[in-house]
Amino acid sequence: MNTDVLIVGGGIAGLSLACRLAPHAAVVLVEAEGTLAYHTSSRSARQMQPSYGPAAIRELTARSIEAVRGISAELGQPILQPRPLIFIGTEADVTASTAANAHLCPLGHAETLLLSPDLRPDAFAAACLDDSAMEVDVPALLEYYRSGAVAAGAAIMTGLPVHTMQRTSGGWIAGAGEEAIVAAVVVNAAGAWADPLAVLAGVGIQCLRPHRRTAAIVRTEQPVNPAGPMVAAVDNSFYYRPDGSALLISPCESIPSIAEDARAVEGDVRRLIVRLNAVTSLGIAGLERSWTGLRTSGSDGLPVVGFDAESPGFFWLAGQGGYGVQTSAAIAELAAGLILSPAEPPNSLSLELAADRP
Ligand SMILES: Cc1cc2nc3c(=O)[nH]c(=O)nc-3n(C[C@H](O)[C@H](O)[C@H](O)COP(=O)(O)OP(=O)(O)OC[C@H]3O[C@@H](n4cnc5c(N)ncnc54)[C@H](O)[C@@H]3O)c2cc1C
Structure with a gap:
């Protein structure tokens, strides 16, 4: 051939x-x-987040979002939807992130709770927002x-x-x-x-360098707002977002790996569920499924x-x-x-x- x-x-x-x-x-x-x-x-x-990554990645992301908008229009099918991204953390970490990234704007405590009412008020000191972030099919x-x-x-x-x-x-x-x-x-x-x-x-x-990362779908006792934001720790130790009426969560681990069909390590998701039950009032009740992939970087x-x-x-x-x-x-x-x-x-x-x- x-x-x-x-x-x-x-x-x-x-x-x-x-x-x-x-x-x-x-x-x-x-x-x-x-x-x-x-x-x-x-x-x-499945996120496209203009605030995520170094400058070259941010430029590529902005161009890609435009291109995927065009694909959406061509298909006549909305394959992009807004999924605002809230970072929470300490005052110092959030201030540093906001100063370093033009896509992030500071978000007051009360505003954060309005956008994400499931967050426990005492679970974060400060927050910032990327309101241009998207989810893609x-x-x-x-x-x-x-x-x-x-x-x-x-x-x-x-x-x-x-x-x-x-x-x-x-x-x-x-x-x-x-x-x-x-x-x-x-x-x-x-x-x-x-x-x-x-x-x-x-x-x-x-x-x-391949690095392992896990995500999971979990069920919650309280209803999840499907249109709610993604919430991430500014120190990159977890994120979660609605996935229909369930919740997608990740412990954001980045563990060096060989090239392989990656599998979750027992305990990673369990520990995250305990942590997220302290951060939110959603009441994570059970694991539906989890998966692990390799993020391979230069x-x-x-x-x-x-x-x-x-x-x-x-x-x-x-x-x-x-x-x-x-x-x-x-x-x-x-x-x-x-x-x-x-x-x-x-x-x-x-x-x-x-x-x-x-
Ligand atoms: C948990 C998790 C969450 C993520 N979330 C996001 C996100 O929200 N947004 C984002 O932008 N990115 C995200 N990523 C990263 C994103 O998924 C990857 O950057 C992307 O999928 C890499 O695509 P790829 O085509 O390079 O690799 P792959 O999808 O791995 O494709 C490589 C293919 O090459 C094939 N192959 C290898 N060797 C051979 C061979 N010898 N002959 C033939 N075929 C071969 C493999 O079988 C494989 O199918 C996430 C990753 C993980 C793990």
């Missing part, structure tokens, strides 16, 4: 790029698992990317792990299941497996997007960390531009994310 671009990895990174590239190039996407988005991309909290977004790519001619194949990869005079040849795929460009969108895939291809690694916390400096035709699309949902649309646009027009001078954002950045 011959193609212009082979994308390895059928998570949100690979699918969003396939959708962008397919109208302009022959694209094959292969996913190791039997279903697309089996790993981290189906395990997120990730399954609908993934399906938009998948169907858009296929409609434009991309071949998307599941259950095909790439197990060999060699450079040829004009590009790469990859062994995936029983297939041999010849491509001018290989895109490494393998999530937590991006460094192992590079090793397979004889390409230098980026020292990407060594400086930013994604790695661009051609490898030493291995022509090998393109990195990895290290999206905890921001892959909120940045996928803008990163796909950036990556497609770099692949389709490699002679164009790089802009400041592509230099910041480049695979060979200092």
Whole structure:
């Protein structure tokens, strides 16, 4: 099988790029698992928060929200909904966050309780608000990317792990299941497996770091307001938000992991439930389900997007960390531009994310 671009990895990174590239190039996407988005991309909290992350991420998030608004309009289906984000914590921590982040504004104690009446008044000293934060229907977004790519001619194949990869005079040849795929460009969108895939291809690694994070759906004794805000500890020790009439919670752990099908560690969710029952009056009564995924970051916390400096035709699309949902649309646009027009001078954002950045 011959193609212009082979994308390895059928998570949100690979699918969003396939959708962008397919109208302009022959694209094959292969996913190791039997279903697309089996790993981290189906395990997120589904938030797009303009206040979250370093400056480059915030810029990508703002661009992605605009792009997803456009997708919503195209689908005629609202896949974005406002989900304001309240941070609570000590006076000092909240003041420091507000000073450092233009998307956050201070929120008085009484105002906070008006927006989130389930918070216990003595559970926080100070609060601030990102009222531009959104929740996105990730399954609908993934399906938009998948169907858009296929409609434009991309071949998307599941259950095909790439197990060999060699450079040829004009590009790469990859062994995936029983297939041999010849491509001018290989895109490494393998999530937590991006460094192992590079090793397979004889390409230098980026020292990407997978970290485990868990989330859970719990039932509460008091009714949850489905339109209520997300509430997060400013010291990044938990968050919770309505999920329909239930509650989605996370202990926000960030524990180094190998690349694997991550599983929750016994006790993480139980301890969080005890803590949230002290912070809110919701009365968390039982666990419905929990899941764990790997957030894989570049060594400086930013994604790695661009051609490898030493291995022509090998393109990195990895290290999206905890921001892959909120940045996928803008990163796909950036990556497609770099692949389709490699002679164009790089802009400041592509230099910041480049695979060979200092
Ligand atoms: C609990 C939790 C909450 C989160 N919440 C948010 C949030 O609210 N907002 C946000 O923006 N982000 C969030 N994230 C992060 C976000 O989910 C990730 O950044 C994003 O899903 C990464 O997508 P990906 O496509 O790079 O990786 P993945 O979804 O892991 O996809 C990589 C794919 O590559 C495949 N693959 C690997 N090796 C091979 C091979 N050799 N051959 C073929 N295929 C291969 C894998 O099987 C996998 O399906 C959260 C993450 C977690 C764990």
